Amino acid sequence: MEALGIYPGYLIAQIVNFLLLFFLLYMLLYKRVFNMLDERKQRIKQSLEEAERVKQETVRDEAAFQERMAQVERERREIIAQATQEAMKLREDVLTKAQEEARQIVAKEREDFEAQRQQAMAELRRQALDLVVLTTRKVVEQTTVDEATQRSLISEFLAEVGELE
Secondary structure, eight states: OGGGTOOHHHHHHHHHHHHHHHHHHIIIIIHHHHHHHHHHHHHHHHHHHHHHHHHHHHHHHHHHHHHHHHHHHHHHHHHHHHHHHHHHHHHHHHHHHHHHHHHHHHHHHHHHHHHHHHHHHHHHHHHHHHHHHHHHHHHHHHSOOOHHHHHHHHHHHHHHHHHHO
Protein backbone atom coordinates (compact mmCIF):
# COMPACT_ATOMS: atom_id res chain seq x y z
CA MET A 1 0.00 0.00 0.00
CA GLU A 2 2.96 2.12 0.37
CA ALA A 3 3.33 1.94 -3.39
CA LEU A 4 -0.05 3.68 -3.63
CA GLY A 5 1.09 6.39 -1.22
CA ILE A 6 -0.87 5.07 1.71
CA TYR A 7 1.09 4.52 4.85
CA PRO A 8 -0.65 2.31 7.42
CA GLY A 9 0.69 4.29 10.40
CA TYR A 10 -0.60 7.58 8.98
CA LEU A 11 -3.86 5.93 8.01
CA ILE A 12 -4.44 4.62 11.52
CA ALA A 13 -3.46 8.01 12.98
CA GLN A 14 -5.89 9.80 10.65
CA ILE A 15 -8.66 7.31 11.45
CA VAL A 16 -8.01 7.82 15.18
CA ASN A 17 -7.86 11.60 14.67
CA PHE A 18 -11.07 11.47 12.63
CA LEU A 19 -12.85 9.36 15.27
CA LEU A 20 -11.53 11.58 18.05
CA LEU A 21 -12.61 14.72 16.15
CA PHE A 22 -15.96 13.11 15.36
CA PHE A 23 -16.43 12.16 19.03
CA LEU A 24 -15.45 15.67 20.22
CA LEU A 25 -17.72 17.34 17.65
CA TYR A 26 -20.53 14.94 18.54
CA MET A 27 -20.14 15.66 22.23
CA LEU A 28 -19.63 19.41 21.94
CA LEU A 29 -21.46 20.59 18.84
CA TYR A 30 -23.70 17.87 17.51
CA LYS A 31 -25.92 17.78 20.62
CA ARG A 32 -26.09 21.58 20.74
CA VAL A 33 -26.91 21.86 17.03
CA PHE A 34 -29.58 19.15 17.28
CA ASN A 35 -30.92 20.70 20.48
CA MET A 36 -31.01 24.08 18.75
CA LEU A 37 -32.73 22.54 15.72
CA ASP A 38 -35.19 20.73 18.02
CA GLU A 39 -35.90 23.98 19.86
CA ARG A 40 -36.38 25.80 16.57
CA LYS A 41 -38.65 23.02 15.35
CA GLN A 42 -40.61 23.25 18.62
CA ARG A 43 -40.91 27.08 18.31
CA ILE A 44 -42.09 26.76 14.71
CA LYS A 45 -44.61 24.14 15.79
CA GLN A 46 -45.82 26.40 18.63
CA SER A 47 -46.00 29.38 16.25
CA LEU A 48 -48.08 27.34 13.81
CA GLU A 49 -50.36 26.19 16.64
CA GLU A 50 -50.64 29.78 17.88
CA ALA A 51 -51.43 30.96 14.34
CA GLU A 52 -54.12 28.29 14.03
CA ARG A 53 -55.54 29.24 17.42
CA VAL A 54 -55.57 32.94 16.43
CA LYS A 55 -57.21 32.03 13.13
CA GLN A 56 -59.94 30.07 14.95
CA GLU A 57 -60.43 32.94 17.41
CA THR A 58 -60.68 35.33 14.50
CA VAL A 59 -63.31 33.13 12.86
CA ARG A 60 -65.22 32.93 16.16
CA ASP A 61 -64.90 36.67 16.70
CA GLU A 62 -66.06 37.34 13.15
CA ALA A 63 -69.07 35.07 13.67
CA ALA A 64 -69.83 36.78 16.99
CA PHE A 65 -69.45 40.18 15.32
CA GLN A 66 -71.80 39.17 12.51
CA GLU A 67 -74.33 37.87 15.05
CA ARG A 68 -74.08 41.10 17.04
CA MET A 69 -74.52 43.16 13.88
CA ALA A 70 -77.59 41.09 12.98
CA GLN A 71 -78.94 41.64 16.50
CA VAL A 72 -78.27 45.39 16.25
CA GLU A 73 -80.07 45.43 12.90
CA ARG A 74 -83.06 43.59 14.42
CA GLU A 75 -83.13 46.03 17.34
CA ARG A 76 -82.92 48.96 14.93
CA ARG A 77 -85.85 47.62 12.93
CA GLU A 78 -87.86 47.04 16.12
CA ILE A 79 -87.12 50.58 17.31
CA ILE A 80 -88.14 52.02 13.95
CA ALA A 81 -91.32 49.94 13.92
CA GLN A 82 -92.14 50.97 17.48
CA ALA A 83 -91.45 54.63 16.71
CA THR A 84 -93.64 54.39 13.62
CA GLN A 85 -96.46 52.85 15.66
CA GLU A 86 -96.12 55.50 18.33
CA ALA A 87 -96.13 58.23 15.69
CA MET A 88 -99.26 56.76 14.11
CA LYS A 89 -100.92 56.51 17.52
CA LEU A 90 -99.93 60.09 18.33
CA ARG A 91 -101.27 61.19 14.95
CA GLU A 92 -104.55 59.37 15.63
CA ASP A 93 -104.75 60.93 19.10
CA VAL A 94 -104.10 64.42 17.74
CA LEU A 95 -106.61 63.88 14.96
CA THR A 96 -109.21 62.55 17.41
CA LYS A 97 -108.64 65.50 19.75
CA ALA A 98 -108.88 67.96 16.86
CA GLN A 99 -112.14 66.37 15.68
CA GLU A 100 -113.53 66.44 19.22
CA GLU A 101 -112.55 70.08 19.62
CA ALA A 102 -114.16 70.86 16.25
CA ARG A 103 -117.34 69.09 17.36
CA GLN A 104 -117.33 71.01 20.63
CA ILE A 105 -116.81 74.31 18.80
CA VAL A 106 -119.63 73.50 16.37
CA ALA A 107 -121.91 72.45 19.25
CA LYS A 108 -121.06 75.62 21.20
CA GLU A 109 -121.68 77.75 18.13
CA ARG A 110 -125.03 76.01 17.61
CA GLU A 111 -125.94 76.59 21.25
CA ASP A 112 -124.90 80.24 20.95
CA PHE A 113 -126.86 80.58 17.73
CA GLU A 114 -129.91 78.91 19.32
CA ALA A 115 -129.61 81.16 22.38
CA GLN A 116 -129.34 84.24 20.15
CA ARG A 117 -132.31 83.04 18.10
CA GLN A 118 -134.34 82.43 21.27
CA GLN A 119 -133.33 85.87 22.55
CA ALA A 120 -134.27 87.47 19.23
CA MET A 121 -137.62 85.64 19.26
CA ALA A 122 -138.24 86.76 22.84
CA GLU A 123 -137.34 90.33 21.86
CA LEU A 124 -139.65 90.05 18.83
CA ARG A 125 -142.50 88.79 21.05
CA ARG A 126 -141.91 91.58 23.53
CA GLN A 127 -141.95 94.15 20.77
CA ALA A 128 -145.03 92.53 19.26
CA LEU A 129 -146.78 92.59 22.64
CA ASP A 130 -145.75 96.22 23.05
CA LEU A 131 -147.24 96.95 19.64
CA VAL A 132 -150.38 95.04 20.56
CA VAL A 133 -150.73 96.98 23.76
CA LEU A 134 -150.05 100.26 21.96
CA THR A 135 -152.46 99.37 19.19
CA THR A 136 -155.03 98.27 21.69
CA ARG A 137 -154.74 101.55 23.57
CA LYS A 138 -155.21 103.53 20.41
CA VAL A 139 -158.17 101.43 19.43
CA VAL A 140 -159.61 101.73 22.93
CA GLU A 141 -159.08 105.45 22.93
CA GLN A 142 -160.84 105.81 19.62
CA THR A 143 -163.61 103.35 20.24
CA THR A 144 -164.86 101.58 23.14
CA VAL A 145 -164.40 97.92 22.71
CA ASP A 146 -165.72 95.53 25.16
CA GLU A 147 -163.41 93.19 27.02
CA ALA A 148 -164.40 90.10 24.97
CA THR A 149 -163.47 91.83 21.71
CA GLN A 150 -160.17 92.93 23.23
CA ARG A 151 -159.35 89.40 24.27
CA SER A 152 -160.32 88.08 20.85
CA LEU A 153 -158.02 90.59 19.12
CA ILE A 154 -155.10 89.77 21.42
CA SER A 155 -155.60 86.03 20.90
CA GLU A 156 -155.62 86.45 17.13
CA PHE A 157 -152.51 88.58 17.28
CA LEU A 158 -150.70 86.08 19.50
CA ALA A 159 -151.69 83.27 17.14
CA GLU A 160 -150.20 85.19 14.21
CA VAL A 161 -147.02 85.88 16.19
CA GLY A 162 -146.82 82.19 17.09
CA GLU A 163 -146.96 81.32 13.38
CA LEU A 164 -143.96 83.61 12.80
CA GLU A 165 -141.79 81.48 15.03
